[in-house]
Structure formats: C-alpha cells, structure tokens
Amino acid sequence: MLFIIALIVCALIIDYQIYTRIFRQKEACSKKKWIRLFFCVYALTVDLFIFIFIFLAFRWPFYGPHSISPLPLWLAWFFFLNAIPKCVWFLFRWMGRWSIALALMVAFFLCKGAFYNTRHFLIKHITVASSKIPPAFNGYKIALFSDLHLGNLSRQQQFLQKFVSLTNQLHPDIVFFAGDLINMYADEITPEVQSVLSQLQAPDGVFSILGNHDMGPYFGKQAAKFGLSPLENTRQVLLRQRKMGWKILQNESVQIVKNQDSIGLCGLPYPPIPPYFPDSLTDYNPHLATHSLDASQFNILLCHTPKVWETMQDDPAFTPIDLMLSGHTHAMQAKIRIGRLQWSPAAWMYACWSGVYERNGRYLYVNEGLGYVLYPMRIGSKPEITLITLQNRPS
Numbered sequence: 045m046l047f048i049i050a051l052i053v054c055a056l057i058i059d060y061q062i063y064t065r066i067f068r069q070k071e072a073c074s075k076k077k078w079i080r081l082f083f084c085v086y087a088l089t090v091d092l093f094i095f096i097f098i099f100l101a102f103r104w105p106f107y108g109p110h111s112i113s114p115l116p117l118w119l120a121w122f123f124f125l126n127a128i129p130k131c132v133w134f135l136f137r138w139m140g141r142w143s144i145a146l147a148l149m150v151a152f153f154l155c156k157g158a159f160y161n162t163r164h165f166l167i168k169h170i171t172v173a174s175s176k177i178p179p180a181f182n183g184y185k186i187a188l189f190s191d192l193h194l195g196n197l198s199r200q201q202q203f204l205q206k207f208v209s210l211t212n213q214l215h216p217d218i219v220f221f222a223g224d225l226i227n228m229y230a231d232e233i234t235p236e237v238q239s240v241l242s243q244l245q246a247p248d249g250v251f252s253i254l255g256n257h258d259m260g261p262y263f264g265k266q267a268a269k270f271g272l273s274p275l276e277n278t279r280q281v282l283l284r285q286r287k288m289g290w291k292i293l294q295n296e297s298v299q300i301v302k303n304q305d306s307i308g309l310c311g312l313p314y315p316p317i318p319p320y321f322p323d324s325l326t327d328y329n330p331h332l333a334t335h336s337l338d339a340s341q342f343n344i345l346l347c348h349t350p351k352v353w354e355t356m357q358d359d360p361a362f363t364p365i366d367l368m369l370s371g372h373t374h375a376m377q378a379k380i381r382i383g384r385l386q387w388s389p390a391a392w393m394y395a396c397w398s399g400v401y402e403r404n405g406r407y408l409y410v411n412e413g414l415g416y417v418l419y420p421m422r423i424g425s426k427p428e429i430t431l432i433t434l435q436n437r438p439s
Contacts, residue, residue: 055127058134059087090126114198117420124419125154157377157421165210166415166426172367172407175439176342178305182436187216189248189429190348190371190400191413193257194237195227198420204240207414207429211244214431218248218300221290221409222350222371223255223314228262229272230280242288248300250290250299253311254278254347257373261321293346295332307434308343308364310334315352320403330361337364342434348372350396351362355409368408373397373414379424388424 063083102254133147164358177184183430189211197203226232244250258281260274280291292299293311300307314321315328337343343364350370356362375398376390390397394410401408 052127054134055090056087058130061134063087063227080240083192090123093397094227105409114196114420114432116417117196117416118198121154121158121419122423124421125151128154129407134315134430137414143158143298147220153423154421157423159410161422161426162420163199164426165207165430166203167210168428168430170409171435172409172432173343173435173437174366174405175437176340176366176433177436178302178307178342179436180212180303180305181434184307184367185214185216185220185430185435186371186434187429188222188409188411188432189219189221189414190222190411191224191255191374192226192416193227193413193415193417195229195232196417197415201236202238205235206241208243211429214337214429215244216431218246219250220346220369221250221252221294222346223253224413225252225255225285225414226281227257227417228260228286230277233281233284234424238284241290250288251309251311251346252285252290252292253296253348254292254294254313256314256321259314259321259325260324294328295327295335297333297336297343301436305340307345308337308341310337310343311346312352312363316350317349317351326416330355330359334364335409337347339364343367343406346370350394350408350410353396353401356406357403366406368406369411369412370408371411373410373412375425376417377419377422377425378417379412381424 051373060335062081062380079122108114108118129147129151133143133152136143136146146170165424194200250333258278260277285411286293293309294313297308297310305326310333312330312333313326313328316322316326334343334345341364343366343383345362345365345368347368347370349372350368353368353370356365373388373394375388379388381387386398390399396408397412398410401410409430409432411430412425412428416422
C-alpha cells in the first residue's frame with residue numbers, strides 16, 4: 045500500500061506537469077475547457093479513485109471465499125500500467141522524444157508480463173550430485189512446483205490443465221509442492237480444481253507442505269463474517285489436498301524406497317515469523333521433522349520459505365539435511381537477467397531468492413512459483429516447473 049501511495053503522489057505530480065506542458069505549448073487547446081476537464085477527470089480517476097477501489101476490493105464483500113479475487117489484482121496492474129510509464133517519461137524527459145519511446149517500451153513489458161509471461165511455463169532442469177545418493181536413485185527425477193495462489197488465477201482451469209499436462213510429460217518419479225496452494229481461503233480448492241490437480245502422476249506420489257497463505261494469517265477482522273478461523277481454514281486445506289491424493293508432511297519424515305536403497309524426505313510448515321506468524325499459529329518443529337532421519341543417507345527437506353536455509357547452518361536439528369526445496373519469493377515477479385547474471389527486488393528481502401545455492405556440501409533450490417500475488421504480472425520470469433535429477437557422485 046505504501047508503494048501504491050507513493051506511485052499515486054508521483055503520478056498526480058507528473059499528470060500536473062503534463063497538463064501544464066500541453067496547455068502552455070498549445071494555446072489553441074488551452075481555450076477548450078472540455079479538454080482540460082477531460083484530462084483532469086482522467087488523471088483523478090486513474091491516479092486516485094482506482095487506488096480507493098483497490099483498497100476497498102481487498103475487503104469484504106469484494107474479496108472473500110466466494111468472490112472473484114483477481115479483480116483487485118487487475119485493477120492494481122492497470123494502475124501500474126498508467127503510473128509507471130509516466131514516471132519513466134518524467135525521469136528521462138531530458139532525452140526528448142526518446143523518453144516517450146522508453147515509456148512506451150515499459151508499457152509494452154508491463155502488458156507482456158501480464159498477458160504472455162503468466163501463461164507460458166518455464167521448465168528448468170537441475171542436477172544435484174552427491175556421494176550420498178544411492179545407486180538406485182541415480183537419475184531419479186523430482187518435479188517441483190510452488191505458489192499456485194489459486195484464488196488469484198485468471199482462466200484457472202485452462203492454466204491448471206496445462207500445468208498438469210506439462211508436469212506429467214516430464215515423467216517424474218516423484219512430485220513435490222512447496223506450499224501456498226491457496227491465496228486466502230480453503231474454498232479456493234474447488235471440486236474442479238481438485239479434479240485437475242489429482243491428475244498429477246508419479247510412481248512415488250505427490251508430497252506437499254503448507255505455505256504462509258495456506259495457514260490463514262491474513263484474514264483480519266473479516267474472518268468471523270465467513271465463520272472461519274485460521275486453524276479451521278488450514279484444516280480444510282489439508283483435507284482437500286488429501287482428497288486429491290497428495291501426502292502432506294507436517295513436521296514428519298518418510299522414506300522413499302527404490303529396490304534396496306532409500307532416501308529420506310521431511311516437511312515443515314511455515315515457521316513462526318512475527319507479526320503474522322506467532323508461535324500460536326504454526327506448529328513448526330524441525331526437531332520433530334528430522335529426528336528419525338539417518339544422517340548417513342541422502343535427505344531432502346521441504347519448507348516454503350528459503351529463510352530457513354540460514355537457520356539450517358547452526359541448528360543441530362538440520363544436520364541430516366542435504367537438499368532443501370523452497371518457493372515463496374516469486375522472485376517478486378520482476379527479474380532482470382543478463383546471461384547468467386540475474387537480479388530481482390526480492391534480493392532486498394531474501395539472501396536466497398531463486399535457483400541453486402550450495403554451502404558446505406548442502407544444496408538449496410528456490411522455485412519462483414506458478415501463480416502471483418499483488419499484481420497479475422511476471423516481468424523477466426515465467427511460471428516455473430523444476431525438474432531436479434539426482435546424480436550419484438563417486439566419493
């Protein structure tokens with residue numbers, strides 16, 4: 045909201061600059077009061093009243109378990125489409141006509157990010173090598189996805205069907221979901237959604253964990269009007285995932301067995317990170333999740349936020365873990381990539397925000413997610429499906 049308010053102030057100032065510039069240079073136009081009136085109405089409507097509607101749309105009855113939650117997101121995008129190119133023009137107006145071309149190019153990328161990038165998937169192929177990976181798991185394929193945010197998706201069924209089809213075509217041995225299936229409400233997991241997502245196929249099944257949005261921390265005072273509590277909402281999320289045939293790991297571990305070999309797998313819910321996640325909302329317990337794992341075997345941890353990666357380095361509970369898989373950051377849905385170099389505003393919040401990280405023989409992979417929050421747009425990134433291949437490395 046603070047970012048949007050700042051953009052509003054900038055947009056209003058820039059609109060005033062445009063207004064004075066137009067009517068100072070073109071005397072004929074300045075005599076036409078209706079043109080002035082039209083410009084003022086346009087500026088105030090787009091810059092101010094759309095913000096007010098966005099603010100209201102995130103509150104009941106516009107934004108609830110039975111409403112169309114993409115609406116305020118698209119209004120936010122429209123506001124950005126109006127404000128950001130104008131800010132670019134204003135900052136670079138010393139370039140003359142080139143500033144207009146630059147502003148139009150920014151508008152093009154905003155449109156491409158909304159209408160193309162969000163609909164076209166990116167499949168990343170990653171190899172993780174370790175001497176602890178047993179021979180039977182050499183070449184073992186893991187499909188990883190994260191952050192669907194179902195309630196925000198436009199053309200939801202089409203999007204999900206394409207995702208499931210692409211994932212199944214990879215023929216993974218196992219599928220992992222790294223959290224944030226819903227945006228706010230368990231009712232986003234409709235029977236139609238369950239029908240499509242239950243079609244994910246892998247010999248060793250589909251495993252998932254809970255992300256921050258799955259655990260209902262953002263209800264506020266409106267939750268009581270829907271007869272919901274965060275704990276009941278979470279219970280419904282778990283129940284509906286189980287109906288899809290998914291196996292949810294809540295502070296627990298399992299063994300994935302292939303021939304005579306096995307690897308360990310454990311999952312954690314979102315950790316207690318105030319103010320939205322006090323200890324009372326999450327039962328995060330890494331000691332419980334990992335206590336039965338054998339440190340001599342290869343072990344995988346699913347946890348939604350990569351911030352836990354920093355905790356892992358000093359907490360004895362994580363000693364058995366060799367590979368951690370996360371999501372959560374979305375790369376802020378805005379990324380700049382030049383060759384192998386990449387940067388995102390997510391780097392201001394997360395030390396590890398996308399891709400592979402390695403430390404002391406341990407690996408972290410951060411998936412950029414499938415869906416979106418705040419605005420329905422991805423700049424420099426696309427919905428990501430990761431195929432991780434395990435490779436036995438001779439010791």
